Each structure stands twice: as structure tokens, then as C-alpha cells.
Amino acid sequence: xxxxxxxxxxxxxxxxxxxxxxxxxxxxxxxxxxxxxxxxxxxxxxxxxxxxxxxxxxxxxxxxxxxxxxxxxxxxxxxxxxxxxxxxxxxxxxxxxxxxxxxxxxxxxxxxxxxxxxxxxxxxxxxxxxxxxxxxxxxxxxxxxxxxxxxxxxxxxxxxxxxxxxxxxxxxxxxxxxxxxxxxxxxxxxxxxxxxxxxxxxxxxxxxxxxxxxxxxxxxxxxxxxxxxxxxxxxxxxxxxxx
Amino acid sequence: xxxxxxxxxxxxxxxxxxxxxxxxxxxxxxxxxxxxxxxxxxxxxxxxxxxxxxxxxxxxxxxxxxxxxxxxxxxxxxxxxxxxxxxxxxxxxxxxxxxxxxxxxxxxxxxxxxxxxxxxxxxxxxxxxxxxxxxxxxxxxxxxxxxxxxxxxxxxxxxxxxxxxxxxxxxxxxxxxxxxxxxxxxxxxxxxxxxxxxxxxxxxxxxxxxxxxxxxxxxxxxxxxxxxxxxxxxxxxxxxxxxxxxxxxxxxxxxxxxxxxxxxxxxxxxxxxxxxxxxxxxxxxxxxxxxxxxxxxxxxxxxxxxxxxxxxxxxxxxxxxxxxxxxxx
Numbered sequence: 001x002x003x004x005x006x007x008x009x010x011x012x013x014x015x016x017x018x019x020x021x022x023x024x025x026x027x028x029x030x031x032x033x034x035x036x037x038x039x040x041x042x043x044x045x046x047x048x049x050x051x052x053x054x055x056x057x058x059x060x061x062x063x064x065x066x067x068x069x070x071x072x073x074x075x076x077x078x079x080x081x082x083x084x085x086x087x088x089x090x091x092x093x094x095x096x097x098x099x100x101x102x103x104x105x106x107x108x109x110x111x112x113x114x115x116x117x118x119x120x121x122x123x124x125x126x127x128x129x130x131x132x133x134x135x136x137x138x139x140x141x142x143x144x145x146x147x148x149x150x151x152x153x154x155x156x157x158x159x160x161x162x163x164x165x166x167x168x169x170x171x172x173x174x175x176x177x178x179x180x181x182x183x184x185x186x187x188x189x190x191x192x193x194x195x196x197x198x199x200x201x202x203x204x205x206x207x208x209x210x211x212x213x214x215x216x217x218x219x220x221x222x223x224x225x226x227x228x229x230x231x232x233x234x235x236x237x238x239x240x241x242x243x
Numbered sequence: 244x245x246x247x248x249x250x251x252x253x254x255x256x257x258x259x260x261x262x263x264x265x266x267x268x269x270x271x272x273x274x275x276x277x278x279x280x281x282x283x284x285x286x287x288x289x290x291x292x293x294x295x296x297x298x299x300x301x302x303x304x305x306x307x308x309x310x311x312x313x314x315x316x317x318x319x320x321x322x323x324x325x326x327x328x329x330x331x332x333x334x335x336x337x338x339x340x341x342x343x344x345x346x347x348x349x350x351x352x353x354x355x356x357x358x359x360x361x362x363x364x365x366x367x368x369x370x371x372x373x374x375x376x377x378x379x380x381x382x383x384x385x386x387x388x389x390x391x392x393x394x395x396x397x398x399x400x401x402x403x404x405x406x407x408x409x410x411x412x413x414x415x416x417x418x419x420x421x422x423x424x425x426x427x428x429x430x431x432x433x434x435x436x437x438x439x440x441x442x443x444x445x446x447x448x449x450x451x452x453x454x455x456x457x458x459x460x461x462x463x464x465x466x467x468x469x470x471x472x473x474x475x476x477x478x479x480x481x482x483x484x485x486x487x488x489x490x491x492x493x494x495x496x497x498x499x500x501x502x503x504x505x506x507x508x509x510x511x512x513x514x515x516x517x518x519x520x521x522x523x524x525x526x527x528x529x530x531x532x533x534x535x536x537x538x539x540x541x542x543x544x545x546x547x548x549x550x551x552x553x554x555x556x557x558x559x560x561x562x563x564x565x566x567x568x569x570x571x572x
Binding site for chain 1: 446
């Protein structure tokens with residue numbers, strides 16, 4: 001299996017706190033890789049560094065075989081690396097369809113064309129249908145429930161046809177039925193070739209969905225491997241699962 | 244465009260064109276010119292700040308630059324009086340807009356309050372430049388433009404009125420076009436959550452710069468017509484913070500982010516301001532009256548005239564529907 005994302009010696013300090021400390025790991029292409037660890041272990045900071053939302057003090061990120069020299073969310077997203085946020089972030093004043101179409105990565109020459117063109121609406125509705133949101137398509141996104149906002153955010157990042165999606169706690173604050181729906185979506189999309197890197201606290205979900213599992217503690221990689229290996233790793237049990 | 248939208252635009256255009264013929268006294272047309280001027284300024288401010296959420300307080304710097312560009316061109320290149328200056332307006336607008344881009348690129352690296360303050364300093368920088376670049380601007384002595392002699396005494400204001408009306412129409416068309424385009428979607432995404440927009444691959448900097456260019460383009464043309472109208476400009480009058488505050492308040496009054504809101508704001512406020520200036524000008528009490536209009540509107544319609552009215556209509560409809568449903572069951 002080839003490596004799609006490689007993180008090498010990544011370090012980020014905030015004053016006296018080293019949030020990510022010479023962290024190295026790899027995400028194989030076509031995998032659903034989990035990034036787990038106790039609160040404050042540097043998962044979200046690592047996400048921010050990988051997606052260009054924060055600049056690393058040291059270390060290198062390689063995506064699709066190329067070193068990311070000047071990490072910038074716009075450029076990374078357009079090259080196929082996209083993410084969702086811990087707290088669902090959507091454009092509240094836009095409709096669901098507009099939220100979806102806004103996420104299509106357009107060339108400049110279309111800037112003055114109609115906001116939502118026929119085939120774009122069709123594509124948006126198709127994806128909304130898959131996520132069970134099609135009946136709310138013309139609704140203002142701000143009116144959705146929190147779980148629905150999570151689904152919309154997930155669906156929207158897919159509009160840009162990414163190669164790698166970083167999901168930051170996709171099931172946090174979501175009811176069990178929606179958790180199942182999100183899990184099913186991830187599996188389906190993965191089967192179609194999409195790679196995922198998932199930060200998640202729901203360990204049951206991680207253990208049945210992800211492989212490999214990478215465990216972070218104090219900003220550095222503690223363990224990595226098949227869910228069963230990680231589950232039985234004594235260092236992980238000490239640091240994270242509490243024995 | 245929807246049918247209602249088309250009707251609204253046609254009605255606006257009909258009233259706009261008929262006004263100087265129906266209300267021909269010069270002082271009334273003069274109020275018309277000022278109203279249209281503020282409406283165009285407020286609309287173009289809305290095009291940038293209303294859609295992106297970046298509050299600029301430096302718009303009037305480009306109004307002044309437009310005014311000075313036309314006046315200096317007159318002085319040095321003698322493009323003649325009469326209608327000629329109107330023909331070069333798009334060039335003045337585009338020139339000032341392009342010249343503003345490097346500053347915009349730097350200013351747009353800041354956000355929220357910082358951006359507002361940075362743009363506010365632009366206003367004072369341009370004013371200071373107008374004072375100090377004496378050889379070009381004549382400093383505080385001001386610049387004189389030739390008075391057009393071909394316009395006729397009784398209809399002198401009309402060409403300026405129609406020039407302002409034309410610019411306002413351009414501004415409205417730009418707003419309408421942007422709102423229904425992908426650029427509009429990008430700008431609204433910036434207003435809602437810029438960081439998220441970047442993560443989706445939306446080219447936020449480019450989108451903001453285009454909106455900036457368009458708003459400066461309109462603003463500089465308004466400034467140029469204004470300079471020609473007055474035939475005399477000086478730093479305090481052409482880069483006047485009160486004009487800036489006026490345009491922003493009119494937008495808030497009418498409804499930020501809406502197409503017609505800024506026009507409604509200008510139509511309500513400018514005549515009120517001029518009326519009070521006429522009747523209470525000597526005692527400066529007009530400023531009290533002017534602020535009273537704001538207080539009343541903000542108390543009764545806090546989100547601006549248009550959004551508040553729309554909310555009211557929606558509420559009434561919902562109530563009626565609920566009543567009907569209750570009666571049916």
C-alpha cells in the first residue's frame with residue numbers, strides 16, 4: 001500500500017507548551033487511519049498543521065509524494081486534502097445546496113457565472129440524498145440540528161472530490177442513529193477509494209472502523225498498528241485507556 | 244431576475260428618470276443629486292462590506308481620490324468641460340480601483356476591528372496627502388474645475404443628476420450580479436466563516452479583492468462627478484469622514500447585505516438631512532434632528548428597514564397560516 005500522507009518530525013510549541021513533539025506517522029492510501037489519544041495529546045494541533053491552519057515550528061508534511069512547502073488550506077484543499085472541524089462549521093445563512101456548491105472548487109473563469117448551475121445542484125442533491133438531507137436542501141443551514149450540521153459539513157467536503165479527508169471527531173455530540181449513518185458513509189466512501197484520517201474519542205467506533213490506529217500522547221506517537229495490537233499495547237493502556 | 248425584481252427595478256428607474264422633470268426647481272434636483280450620490284456610495288460600500296463582512300471605514304478616501312483625479316486631469320490635460328468629463332468616469336474609476344489594490348491586499352490581511360481601523364487610517368492618509376502634495380493638489384487652497392457653460396442655468400443640475408443615477412444603476416447591477424454569481428457565494432462564505440471557506444478551497448483573498456475593486460470603481464466615479472458638480476474641491480470636503488459615516492449609516496438603516504436597503508437608507512436620510520439643514524441649519528440643531536431619525540429607526544427597526552419589514556411580513560403570514568390551520572382543524 002502506498003503512503004498518501006506522511007508526517008515527519010512535526011513539532012509545534014505554544015509558549016512553554018509543546019503541543020506536537022517530533023511527531024511522525026503515515027497514512028496509507030485507501031485506509032481509514034485513526035489518530036487517537038487523550039485530551040491534549042495534540043491531535044487537533046496535528047490536524048491544523050497538516051491542513052495549513054497553523055505553521056509547524058519544525059518537521060515536514062508530504063502529501064501524495066510531494067513535500068508541502070508552504071502549507072495553505074486553500075491550496076491543500078484544491079490538491080485533494082480536506083478536513084472537517086471538531087465543532088461543525090457550516091455557512092449558517094446559506095441554504096444546504098448553496099453550502100454544497102460553495103464547496104465545489106471552481107476556476108476563476110466561472111466566478112461570474114450563476115451561483116448554482118443545474119448540474120451543480122444535481123450533484124449537490126445527489127450527495128445530500130446519500131446523507132439523508134435532500135428533503136432539507138433549500139432550508140437555511142443554520143436551522144439544522146447539530147448532528148445534521150455535522151452531516152452537512154461532511155457531505156460538503158466531498159464536493160471537491162478529495163483524495164484524503166481529515167475528520168475531526170465526526171461523531172462527537174451526535175445521536176447513535178447518526179453515528180451509524182456516519183460510519184456507513186465512511187465505509188462506503190472508503191470502498192470507493194477515499195482515504196480517511198479520523199480523530200475520534202468513540203473507541204468502539206475506532207476499533208471496528210479504522211486500521212491502522214495511531215496513538216498520540218503528549219504530542220508524540222506512542223504506538224501504531226492494527227486495532228487489536230494497539231488495544232493490547234501496555235503503553236497505550238497506561239497512557240490512554242487507563243489500564 | 245424574478246418578475247417582482249424586474250418590476251421593482253423598472254419602478255425605480257421610472258421614478259429616478261421622472262424626478263427632475265416632475266420636481267424641476269434646482270434646489271429639489273440638488274437634493275436628488277445628493278440622495279443618488281449617497282445611495283451609490285452606500286450601495287458600493289454594501290457591495291464590499293455588506294457581502295464580505297469586512298467593515299471598511301476608508302471608502303471616502305477613494306471618493307476623494309476620484310474627485311482629485313478628475314480635477315487634476317482637468318487642470319493638466321484639459322479634457323474640456325461639457326459632457327466630456329462624464330465619458331472618462333469609467334477610466335477614473337478603474338484607475339483609482341487598480342491603484343488601491345496593493346493597499347487593499349495588505350489591509351485585507353487583517354480582520355474585523357483591525358481592518359476597520361486600518362481602512363480608517365487610509366481616509367486620513369489621503370486627506371493628508373491632499374493637504375501636503377501642494378504642487379499637485381494646491382493643498383488647502385483647493386482645486387478649481389471649469390464650470391460647464393453648456394448645461395443651461397435652469398437645468399444645470401440635470402446632467403449631474405443623471406450621471407449619479409447612471410452610477411447608482413451600475414452599482415445596483417453589480418450588486419445584483421455579484422449576489423447571484425459564484426463570486427457572491429464565495430463572498431457570503433467569507434462573511435459567514437472565512438477560515439472554513441479556506442478549508443474548502445475557496446480562494447477567499449481573490450474574491451475579497453474583486454469585491455474591493457468593484458466598490459472602489461463605483462466610489463471613485465461618484466467622487467469624480469461630485470467634484471465636477473461642485474467645481475471646487477479641497478481636502479476636508481473631498482475626504483470627509485462625515486460622508487463616510489453617512490454612507491455606512493444609510494446602509495445599516497436600510498439593511499446591510501440587501502440589494503435595495505442602502506438605496507432606501509439614502510432616500511430616507513438625505514432628504515431628511517437636507518430639510519433639517521434648511522430649517523434648522525443656523526442653530527446647528529439639524530444634527531440633533533438628524534440623529535433623532537436614527538434613534539427612532541434603530542428603536543423601531545433595529546435590523547434595518549428592509550430586513551425588519553421582511554420579518555414583519557413573514558410573521559404576519561405565519562400567524563395567518565396558523566390561524567387558518569387552527570380553524571380548519
